[in-house]
Amino acid sequence: MGTREYQGAGGLRLHLDDPLSPEMEKQVARGYLVPVVDASGTDAEAATGADADTPAASSGKPATTAKVDDWRAYAVTLGMSEEDAASATKKDCQEYAQVVEDARDPEGQE
Incomplete structure (x- = not known):
């Protein structure tokens, strides 16, 4: 059981434990998340990376x-x-993200 780094939408980098959850497996299968590969051609370790x-x-x-x-x-x-994301507009997703981010960091709100 290790941790791998994945890259997603807009350069999003995630460090996920193996084995992946079923939801994350779906994201990888659909190409929304791809394993980050270092110069040697192997998966980058999660704890590293500038x-x-x-x-x-x-x-x-x-x-x-x-x-x-x-x-x-x-x-x-x-x-x-x-299912909700599949029918959501970009604005819907942006508003959803803002609400979630504000809930996670109430001190960061203006």
Whole structure:
């Protein structure tokens, strides 16, 4: 049992324990998450990686101009059901993400 790094929508980097949960397996199968491979061609270890402190990696939030599929994948990682995400607009996903992020960090609200 180890941890692997995966890259998702908008450069989102996740460190997930093996074996993956059924939900994360679905994300990998659909191509929404892909294992990060280092220069030697092997999976990068989760505890390493200089990108861990970058804003994109720490928040995982797609750019405002990202495609709707990227926003849907991000919303699913935040807890939206795949069924809801499949019919959600980009704005729906952005609003859902904002509500979840605000709930997680109430001090960060303006």
